[in-house]
Amino acid sequence: MVGMSFQKKATFAVFLFPALALYLFFAVLPLLQGFWLSTTNWDGTAPWTPAQMPIAEFEDRIMNRIRSEADRVFLLKYYVRDEEQGTYRKLELYGLDRYRVQYIIGRTGYINPDFKNVGFGNYVDIFRGKIDKRFFPERYRESRFRSGDPIDSFLEISREEFEGNLLPHLKTPEDRDYIQGIYKLSGSAYALDRERIKQDELEIQIALSEIAGLKDDWEALFNDALAIGAENRRDALAGRMAGIPAIAAGTIAPADKAIMEESLGQAFELGRIKGILSRDWYLERQKMGVLLFTALFVVFNVILVNVLAMALALALDLKMKSRNALRSIFFIPNVLSMIIVAFIWQLVFTQLLPAITGVDQWMMNPDLAPWLTILVAVWQGVGYYTVIYLAGLQGIPQDIVESASIDGATASIRFFRIVLPLIVPAITISLFLSISGALKTFDIIFALYPSNSTSMGVDNITVNIFYDAFRDKHAGLATAKAILLLLTIMIITGTQLVLTKKREMEL
């Protein structure tokens, strides 16, 4: 009995206590510090204690407010008076001395306005939506035409586009009549009537710029004609022309005047059609935002990784000559560095696929980008989970499977009634790892989209936290998001563990 007690104490002292101490130091303490940071407005760069401060200000705001002589002496060990700079400058701080310096300066009432307590303000802002709107899903209109686009982009409009994304958006019967009058269905597309729109902007500008009397006025006249056309105020065009000094003075040759009237008439028509197209030719779309993309990524990543890993494990469990080689091949992506993985897939998306399919845009297609990201993540992760499922499969006693087979159980019955129930522990651990891993994914997105994940809409929560902290300098807010992510992971994986463990017990 005494021996047991000693053994327990020794076990605690040698194994458990150090583990607990390390856990407290490396997990709990940073978590607490993180929570504290999440209650500040820290920008990620401002120092908690001044890095440098003018001599007079330091003595007035810090030194004169320290009551203890020992504290004063201690502080001056780390703050050197630099006469050349005219400042007190903080030296590098290590260990507990850092906290003592913070404590001493904190007691003087010094607060850096860029590093002050804001209570639960960051959490409130998140829940009230008072943060970057890219965080939340949002509907938006994708313009199919913009005013600076060339004439080639609207000479022909596919029937699907014309009838689906343009006609239904036209506001007035007048606009509708105009567009239906100027575009005629020809085969599978609506073609612009080139009798009415004969010139593009460049041709009109060249014509106007070559009219001697319009030397200083042609550009303003051209832009006004476009704007008047966009507003469909044909009467205003004549008034605008009459106001040109050279016209009023009658110094423009009749031939030039005819060219000018023809060109401005064309500019008016272009302005009208461009005005309508840029306003009413659009597609209603949905931005996923950080939240929805994270959810999409997690759901599809977890499902695909586990289903594919299970399928591969079943295949690799068959008695094939090449199975050991195949196991290695499928596991290799997991061994590769994520940078290499990103490099390989960038080559595939930017070189191989365009060459094979003739489609230029893959990675930078906002519709494809989320799915390509999931594809790479699944490709990289599936080998790891295959190994877990394979281990589970190899733990199943073969005699049970063979007995079922002799009793006439089909392959699907054997799988669902025998194999699947017996590998539930493997499913439990795979789901736990894949869910928590998918929620924390950072490297795949950062490597595939190094400076454009935000504009491509493939920032997940961890990438968003990184950018909040280090690019947008909202470290306090970023830490609040990180704390919420931690809680989310704990709740989701905790629920999953309870449910799958319960299933294990039932079986």
Next chain:
Amino acid sequence: MFRSFRKLSAVLIIAVIAVGFVAAEPVQLTMSFYKQEITQTLPKLLEAFTKANPDIVIMTEIHPNDGGATNAAAAAAGKLPDIMQQPAYSAIMENAKNGYILDLSRQPVMSKVIDGAKPSVTYNGKLYALPMDFAGIGIIYSKDIFAKYRLNPPTTYLDLQKVSDTLKKNGVTPFAGLLKENWSIGHFIEMVHSSMLGARVGNNGIFKFVADMNVGATSWDKIVDINALFKIMDWYKANMASNAVEMAWDQQQAAYIKGEAAMMVQGLWALPNAKDNPTLKSGFIPFPWSNKAAENRFFADVDSTFTVSAQSSPAKQAAALKFINWLASPEAVKIWTTDIQLTSTFKGADVSSMPSPFVDLMTSVNKLGSYPWVFSMMPTPTWEQAVKNGAHGYILGNMKPSDIVAEINSSWRTNYKK
């Protein structure tokens, strides 16, 4: 005997000191730099410094693109590199405000810097960085392609449209794109916006605009015709290859070097290396956004600077300051302009050995003046998120001009810290 012993002791002491001196470890400094294009050439500068100062060795680490983020993390940990290459204006102001960098006002090297470069590194009346190069963003064009189609470098927007039209009719892409990443289109939108602003209110008006934006007294679209700005963006994209959004730095360079495209809107950091492309002849002109030729000036300003960390030990700071002061020496200036191929902000620096596009830049700036880099003066989160990602989102079709303007206004006001 006693005297001999004293002599022997003295000799021993001197020998020990001498050995100690000879064997003393050199001061090892770390330097971060963000200009990727100088990765191959920067070591030559550092080796020359170490040759002149054998007691100091400088090790480099590259912080490309996200240099600000990396430095922020290092500053928070108290581990800033001893010497940092940083962009002018906001990065300097923010670090100076936090006390992370030394005041260099009293360093002798500062008297050799041209006065026009000093506002870019001034915070509260003190100089916190050494301005190193003056850079311009404009159009790098292929002289060979222009000559082949008998084109003159355009001086107005109409000329530019004509040139592009001719190129397209001859199967040449006008502009080599770089739309996969957000920074180049961020430069473009800022270049046109600042140029429109400068043409309207002059460069002093630009500085007032920045001051007003800092306190929310104006808005990004108040002075500039935003519709005209975005129309130029549309035109620019329409004059690139159809796969321009899939093109990053390497693809842009390749398209220009191979002659598939005749122009690229870039700074001279993107000028293809003459040693690797001896037959490629390039010219450099301001982007002609206006039909009034005199309004088309380079978008140019102080680009990179060097700062010294206030977190380093006094010995390392002294060594770093030695390097900073050495940079104005003729040897250093020569390496900087000839090997590293960046312009110099030192008075009387000889840039005659630089490739002709640099001469184009300096000639144009001296003749017509330039528009300053407002993007360097705005809060860095505004530049990184609202402008770069906003412009990139517009190109990708998921942001509209009004959203971009609203985000820039709001981000600038909330992120500016006095």
